[in-house]
Amino acid sequence: MEDKLVIIRGAGDLATGVAQSLYEAGFRLLLLEVEKPSAIRRQVALCEAVYDGTAAVENLTCCRCRSLAEVRKAWEGEAIPLLVDPEGASIAALKPWAVVDAILAKKNLGTNRRMARHTVALGPGFTAGVDVDAVIETKRGHQLGRIIWQGTAIANTGIPGLIAGYGKERVIHSQQAGFVYGLVHIGDKVKKGQPMAVLTEEPIPFGMAVTECMGTPILASLTGFVRGLIRDGYQVPQGFKIADIDPRDDERENCFTISDKARSLGGAVLTALLWMGKGEFS
Structure with a gap:
């Protein structure tokens, strides 16, 4: 997998779950972020590297890079590189095997199928088969993590999913x-x-x-x-x-670990990429 570069747009807590799934599968990764990320689950969001230079979440270590030369150096080690590149300018330069939009902006901020051989987007705002190759359902419930090959994810309701009866x-x-x-x-x-x-x-x-x-x-x-x-x-x-x-009274440790939702989305993205890339792996 190391010769397959996947660029993930976004590095919040859900994008971090995606990054972990792809990292453990052996893909080469690059994260792209904005200058001032607004993640609230900061203990489990690799975007904190924008502010602190590095960020560690479970088995992942991320480092902020300021050039493509630094990105290539990071790949020589164990760290996942991150660039502040909200427009995705580095995508054209690096020509990745796949691009994953994990910004979760509830709208498309510019991701399109021309960016890479394979494209995946999380949540509403994208149409599978038009904007990207596949869309992943992000709404909590029975459909969470479903891979959509034609059509869109469920529209944003503005109401958070239930945890212990609270939304x-x-x-x-x-x-x-x-x-x-x-x-x-x-x-x-x-x-x-x-x-x-x-x-x-x-x-x-x-x-x-x-x-x-x-x-x-x-x-x-x-x-x-x-x-x-x-x-x-x-x-x-x-x-x-x-x-x-x-x-939940007995789950304080969840504040410091990747969520069930993020892991579900990560598994779905991995499955989608493996399906699209079948026959391309040596």
Whole structure:
């Protein structure tokens, strides 16, 4: 598989699940991201390498590269390279065997079948057989992970899938525009109504301790573990997703591992690529 380059557009938590499946199958990988990723499940998202230079999730290590020369050097080691390349300019230069759109933007941001021999996209916004070769269903439920060869995924409902009976309650959105600063950390237990972050009108100076009185408190929507929380200082518009709470009392470790949904999507992408590439592997 090492001579088969797969470029994954996106490196959030779901894209990281895809990356793990393809990495373990032996494919050569390159991740593409935006300059300021907004992942809230930061402990399991390789896009954190954009900020920190490197990121580690389970058995994966990712490093940010600033040139194709650095990408090639990363391939010589065990790390998965990541480029800040939201437009996908490196795709034309590297001519990958496959491109996977795992941005999860609910719309197509430019991925097309001309980009590679094989193309796959996750979620709504794409038509299989037109925009890409295959679309993967991302909606939780009976159809999750289904490979669609003709047509589209289920339209975005705006309602998160249920976990322990909770759907929209477990995801927190910003009530106004501003800069987000956490008062808790991913993996912490919070009670419903507890201040877990603040929204400020201006950035807080680096190194200054953050307190509840510095801005508008963001309250926990239910009792549970903080599964996701956007990076400190991230500037958000009103209504932006900023946190996720897991209501299950005995599953704190899930805050630090790739989710069942991400693994399902990763397996589906791998299956789709193997199906399309049958006969091409020596």
